Amino acid sequence: MTNATPTYCHITNQHYTVNGKIVENTTAVDAQEWLKTIYTNLSLDYPKFYKMDGLSKTGFIAVELLKTAINLPSDSDDIAVVFVNKYASLEADLAHQELIEKGTPSPAIFVYTLPNIVLGEIAIRNKWYGEQQFFIKNEWPEELMHKYILTIFELNKASQIIIGSVEYFDTRMDAKLVVITKEHYRNSDVLNEIKTIF
Protein backbone atom coordinates (compact mmCIF):
# COMPACT_ATOMS: atom_id res chain seq x y z
CA MET A 1 0.00 0.00 0.00
CA THR A 2 1.15 3.51 -0.75
CA ASN A 3 0.54 6.42 1.55
CA ALA A 4 0.01 8.76 -1.38
CA THR A 5 -3.66 9.60 -1.44
CA PRO A 6 -5.10 10.60 -4.79
CA THR A 7 -5.93 14.29 -5.25
CA TYR A 8 -9.66 14.90 -5.07
CA CYS A 9 -12.28 17.61 -4.88
CA HIS A 10 -15.95 17.95 -4.10
CA ILE A 11 -18.42 20.69 -5.03
CA THR A 12 -21.92 20.95 -3.62
CA ASN A 13 -24.45 23.75 -3.28
CA GLN A 14 -23.09 24.38 0.21
CA HIS A 15 -19.30 24.24 -0.16
CA TYR A 16 -16.33 23.14 -2.16
CA THR A 17 -13.40 21.11 -0.89
CA VAL A 18 -9.99 20.08 -2.14
CA ASN A 19 -8.39 17.00 -0.61
CA GLY A 20 -11.05 16.98 2.09
CA LYS A 21 -10.45 20.55 3.25
CA ILE A 22 -13.30 23.02 2.88
CA VAL A 23 -12.09 25.94 0.76
CA GLU A 24 -15.29 27.93 1.04
CA ASN A 25 -18.85 27.61 2.29
CA THR A 26 -21.86 29.45 0.99
CA THR A 27 -25.42 30.17 1.95
CA ALA A 28 -26.26 31.18 -1.62
CA VAL A 29 -29.34 29.42 -2.93
CA ASP A 30 -28.68 30.00 -6.63
CA ALA A 31 -26.42 27.27 -8.01
CA GLN A 32 -25.41 29.33 -11.04
CA GLU A 33 -24.38 32.26 -8.84
CA TRP A 34 -22.39 29.90 -6.64
CA LEU A 35 -20.54 28.50 -9.65
CA LYS A 36 -19.74 32.04 -10.78
CA THR A 37 -18.43 32.84 -7.31
CA ILE A 38 -16.07 29.87 -7.42
CA TYR A 39 -14.99 30.86 -10.96
CA THR A 40 -14.15 34.35 -9.66
CA ASN A 41 -12.40 33.02 -6.56
CA LEU A 42 -10.18 30.87 -8.77
CA SER A 43 -9.23 33.99 -10.77
CA LEU A 44 -10.14 32.26 -14.02
CA ASP A 45 -10.26 34.11 -17.32
CA TYR A 46 -12.23 31.93 -19.72
CA PRO A 47 -15.23 33.85 -21.12
CA LYS A 48 -16.76 30.72 -22.62
CA PHE A 49 -17.54 29.60 -19.06
CA TYR A 50 -20.50 32.00 -19.00
CA LYS A 51 -22.05 30.33 -22.03
CA MET A 52 -21.92 26.81 -20.57
CA ASP A 53 -24.91 25.00 -19.09
CA GLY A 54 -24.93 24.05 -15.40
CA LEU A 55 -23.50 20.57 -15.92
CA SER A 56 -20.57 21.84 -17.99
CA LYS A 57 -19.89 24.68 -15.55
CA THR A 58 -19.86 22.21 -12.66
CA GLY A 59 -17.46 19.78 -14.36
CA PHE A 60 -15.29 22.61 -15.65
CA ILE A 61 -14.96 24.21 -12.19
CA ALA A 62 -14.30 20.83 -10.54
CA VAL A 63 -11.35 20.17 -12.85
CA GLU A 64 -10.04 23.70 -12.23
CA LEU A 65 -10.18 22.95 -8.51
CA LEU A 66 -8.13 19.78 -9.02
CA LYS A 67 -5.56 21.86 -10.91
CA THR A 68 -5.02 23.98 -7.78
CA ALA A 69 -3.72 20.86 -6.04
CA ILE A 70 -2.01 18.77 -8.73
CA ASN A 71 -0.15 19.37 -11.95
CA LEU A 72 -2.38 18.37 -14.86
CA PRO A 73 -0.37 19.57 -17.86
CA SER A 74 -2.07 21.26 -20.78
CA ASP A 75 -1.68 20.02 -24.35
CA SER A 76 -1.51 16.33 -23.44
CA ASP A 77 -2.85 13.01 -24.71
CA ASP A 78 -1.82 11.33 -21.48
CA ILE A 79 -4.77 12.42 -19.31
CA ALA A 80 -8.07 10.55 -19.43
CA VAL A 81 -11.37 11.93 -18.16
CA VAL A 82 -14.13 9.54 -17.11
CA PHE A 83 -17.37 10.89 -15.65
CA VAL A 84 -20.55 9.27 -14.37
CA ASN A 85 -23.90 10.72 -13.44
CA LYS A 86 -27.54 9.80 -13.03
CA TYR A 87 -29.41 12.64 -14.70
CA ALA A 88 -27.27 13.02 -17.82
CA SER A 89 -28.02 16.44 -19.39
CA LEU A 90 -31.65 16.50 -18.22
CA GLU A 91 -31.43 20.13 -17.05
CA ALA A 92 -30.51 21.30 -20.55
CA ASP A 93 -32.89 18.78 -22.15
CA LEU A 94 -35.87 20.20 -20.26
CA ALA A 95 -34.84 23.80 -20.96
CA HIS A 96 -34.60 22.93 -24.66
CA GLN A 97 -37.98 21.19 -24.62
CA GLU A 98 -39.60 24.17 -22.94
CA LEU A 99 -38.26 26.54 -25.59
CA ILE A 100 -39.38 24.21 -28.39
CA GLU A 101 -42.90 24.25 -26.95
CA LYS A 102 -42.77 28.06 -26.88
CA GLY A 103 -41.61 28.04 -30.49
CA THR A 104 -38.29 29.72 -29.70
CA PRO A 105 -35.59 27.00 -29.47
CA SER A 106 -32.11 28.25 -28.65
CA PRO A 107 -29.04 26.82 -30.44
CA ALA A 108 -26.90 27.76 -27.44
CA ILE A 109 -29.02 25.54 -25.17
CA PHE A 110 -29.45 22.77 -27.72
CA VAL A 111 -25.68 22.19 -27.95
CA TYR A 112 -25.64 21.16 -24.27
CA THR A 113 -28.31 18.47 -24.61
CA LEU A 114 -25.72 15.70 -24.34
CA PRO A 115 -23.89 14.99 -21.05
CA ASN A 116 -20.54 14.34 -22.69
CA ILE A 117 -20.37 17.97 -23.87
CA VAL A 118 -18.84 18.74 -20.46
CA LEU A 119 -15.92 16.48 -21.43
CA GLY A 120 -15.48 18.44 -24.64
CA GLU A 121 -15.48 21.75 -22.78
CA ILE A 122 -12.79 20.45 -20.41
CA ALA A 123 -10.77 18.98 -23.27
CA ILE A 124 -10.89 22.25 -25.24
CA ARG A 125 -9.94 24.31 -22.20
CA ASN A 126 -6.97 22.10 -21.33
CA LYS A 127 -6.03 20.77 -24.77
CA TRP A 128 -6.44 17.21 -23.55
CA TYR A 129 -6.66 14.71 -26.39
CA GLY A 130 -6.77 11.47 -24.40
CA GLU A 131 -9.49 8.96 -23.54
CA GLN A 132 -12.84 10.46 -22.53
CA GLN A 133 -16.00 8.69 -21.47
CA PHE A 134 -19.29 9.66 -19.83
CA PHE A 135 -21.44 6.92 -18.28
CA ILE A 136 -25.04 7.39 -17.19
CA LYS A 137 -25.79 5.15 -14.20
CA ASN A 138 -28.19 5.22 -11.27
CA GLU A 139 -25.40 4.26 -8.86
CA TRP A 140 -21.60 4.54 -8.89
CA PRO A 141 -20.61 1.62 -11.18
CA GLU A 142 -17.74 0.27 -9.15
CA GLU A 143 -17.03 -2.85 -11.19
CA LEU A 144 -17.26 -0.96 -14.48
CA MET A 145 -14.91 1.72 -13.17
CA HIS A 146 -12.47 -0.92 -12.02
CA LYS A 147 -12.40 -2.48 -15.48
CA TYR A 148 -12.23 0.88 -17.21
CA ILE A 149 -9.32 2.14 -15.13
CA LEU A 150 -7.50 -1.15 -15.60
CA THR A 151 -8.00 -1.03 -19.36
CA ILE A 152 -6.80 2.57 -19.68
CA PHE A 153 -3.63 1.92 -17.74
CA GLU A 154 -2.86 -1.51 -19.21
CA LEU A 155 -3.26 -0.20 -22.75
CA ASN A 156 -1.15 2.87 -21.85
CA LYS A 157 -3.95 5.20 -22.90
CA ALA A 158 -3.11 7.61 -20.07
CA SER A 159 -0.92 7.94 -17.00
CA GLN A 160 -3.47 10.05 -15.10
CA ILE A 161 -7.24 9.57 -14.99
CA ILE A 162 -9.68 12.20 -13.72
CA ILE A 163 -12.59 10.10 -12.61
CA GLY A 164 -15.78 10.72 -10.69
CA SER A 165 -19.36 11.86 -10.77
CA VAL A 166 -20.62 15.23 -12.02
CA GLU A 167 -24.26 16.08 -11.50
CA TYR A 168 -26.32 19.20 -12.11
CA PHE A 169 -30.07 18.92 -12.08
CA ASP A 170 -32.98 20.88 -10.64
CA THR A 171 -30.68 23.50 -9.07
CA ARG A 172 -28.70 20.79 -7.26
CA MET A 173 -25.05 20.29 -8.10
CA ASP A 174 -22.64 17.65 -6.91
CA ALA A 175 -19.23 16.96 -8.40
CA LYS A 176 -16.76 14.50 -6.90
CA LEU A 177 -13.57 14.06 -8.88
CA VAL A 178 -10.35 12.23 -8.11
CA VAL A 179 -7.07 11.99 -10.01
CA ILE A 180 -5.69 8.47 -10.20
CA THR A 181 -2.19 7.75 -11.43
CA LYS A 182 -0.72 4.46 -12.58
CA GLU A 183 1.27 4.38 -9.37
CA HIS A 184 -1.84 4.69 -7.24
CA TYR A 185 -3.43 1.87 -9.12
CA ARG A 186 -0.39 -0.41 -8.95
CA ASN A 187 0.33 0.20 -5.30
CA SER A 188 -3.00 0.49 -3.59
CA ASP A 189 -6.59 -0.54 -3.56
CA VAL A 190 -7.51 2.73 -5.17
CA LEU A 191 -11.18 1.91 -5.69
CA ASN A 192 -11.62 1.44 -1.97
CA GLU A 193 -9.76 4.70 -1.43
CA ILE A 194 -12.23 6.43 -3.73
CA LYS A 195 -15.12 4.95 -1.77
CA THR A 196 -13.52 6.22 1.44
CA ILE A 197 -12.94 9.68 -0.03
CA PHE A 198 -16.49 10.07 -1.25
Added chain:
Amino acid sequence: MEALKETLKQQIIEHLNLEDLTVADFPDNEPLFGDNIGLDSIDSLELIVLLENEYGAKLSSPEEGKQVFHSVNSLAEFIAANRTK
Protein backbone atom coordinates in the same frame (compact mmCIF):
# COMPACT_ATOMS: atom_id res chain seq x y z
CA MET B 1 -29.77 54.55 -35.13
CA GLU B 2 -27.52 55.20 -32.10
CA ALA B 3 -30.29 54.12 -29.72
CA LEU B 4 -30.84 50.95 -31.76
CA LYS B 5 -27.12 50.12 -31.60
CA GLU B 6 -27.04 50.54 -27.83
CA THR B 7 -30.11 48.34 -27.42
CA LEU B 8 -28.64 45.78 -29.80
CA LYS B 9 -25.36 45.60 -27.87
CA GLN B 10 -27.25 44.97 -24.63
CA GLN B 11 -29.38 42.29 -26.30
CA ILE B 12 -26.30 40.56 -27.72
CA ILE B 13 -24.73 40.47 -24.25
CA GLU B 14 -27.89 39.02 -22.71
CA HIS B 15 -28.84 36.55 -25.45
CA LEU B 16 -25.32 35.24 -25.97
CA ASN B 17 -24.42 35.12 -22.25
CA LEU B 18 -21.43 37.42 -22.67
CA GLU B 19 -21.38 38.30 -18.99
CA ASP B 20 -17.74 39.32 -19.04
CA LEU B 21 -18.47 42.09 -21.58
CA THR B 22 -20.23 45.45 -21.33
CA VAL B 23 -21.78 47.68 -23.96
CA ALA B 24 -18.56 49.69 -23.96
CA ASP B 25 -16.64 46.62 -25.18
CA PHE B 26 -18.52 46.67 -28.51
CA PRO B 27 -17.01 49.20 -30.93
CA ASP B 28 -19.61 49.89 -33.59
CA ASN B 29 -17.47 48.87 -36.53
CA GLU B 30 -15.20 46.13 -35.12
CA PRO B 31 -15.71 42.51 -36.32
CA LEU B 32 -17.99 40.55 -33.98
CA PHE B 33 -16.33 37.27 -34.98
CA GLY B 34 -12.60 36.89 -34.45
CA ASP B 35 -10.18 38.11 -31.84
CA ASN B 36 -12.00 41.14 -30.45
CA ILE B 37 -15.48 40.09 -29.35
CA GLY B 38 -14.80 36.47 -30.26
CA LEU B 39 -18.23 35.18 -31.20
CA ASP B 40 -18.44 31.62 -32.57
CA SER B 41 -20.68 29.62 -34.89
CA ILE B 42 -23.29 28.89 -32.20
CA ASP B 43 -23.42 32.62 -31.47
CA SER B 44 -24.23 33.28 -35.12
CA LEU B 45 -27.24 30.96 -34.82
CA GLU B 46 -28.31 32.80 -31.67
CA LEU B 47 -28.02 36.11 -33.53
CA ILE B 48 -30.40 34.78 -36.20
CA VAL B 49 -32.89 33.86 -33.46
CA LEU B 50 -32.42 37.28 -31.82
CA LEU B 51 -33.08 39.15 -35.07
CA GLU B 52 -36.23 37.13 -35.74
CA ASN B 53 -37.65 37.23 -32.22
CA GLU B 54 -36.83 40.82 -31.31
CA TYR B 55 -37.17 42.56 -34.66
CA GLY B 56 -38.97 40.15 -36.98
CA ALA B 57 -36.03 40.46 -39.38
CA LYS B 58 -35.05 37.35 -41.35
CA LEU B 59 -31.94 36.67 -43.36
CA SER B 60 -32.65 35.70 -46.94
CA SER B 61 -29.59 33.48 -47.31
CA PRO B 62 -26.57 32.18 -45.34
CA GLU B 63 -24.30 34.27 -47.57
CA GLU B 64 -26.08 37.40 -46.41
CA GLY B 65 -25.24 36.51 -42.81
CA LYS B 66 -21.53 37.00 -43.28
CA GLN B 67 -22.06 40.63 -44.27
CA VAL B 68 -24.88 41.34 -41.80
CA PHE B 69 -23.06 39.86 -38.81
CA HIS B 70 -19.80 41.67 -39.48
CA SER B 71 -20.30 44.38 -36.84
CA VAL B 72 -22.83 46.20 -34.70
CA ASN B 73 -23.11 48.79 -37.47
CA SER B 74 -23.98 46.23 -40.13
CA LEU B 75 -26.45 44.48 -37.83
CA ALA B 76 -28.18 47.76 -36.98
CA GLU B 77 -28.39 48.73 -40.65
CA PHE B 78 -29.92 45.35 -41.50
CA ILE B 79 -32.48 45.66 -38.68
CA ALA B 80 -33.42 49.21 -39.67
CA ALA B 81 -34.05 48.09 -43.25
CA ASN B 82 -35.81 44.79 -42.52
CA ARG B 83 -37.57 44.98 -39.16
CA THR B 84 -41.25 44.08 -39.03
CA LYS B 85 -41.71 44.86 -35.35
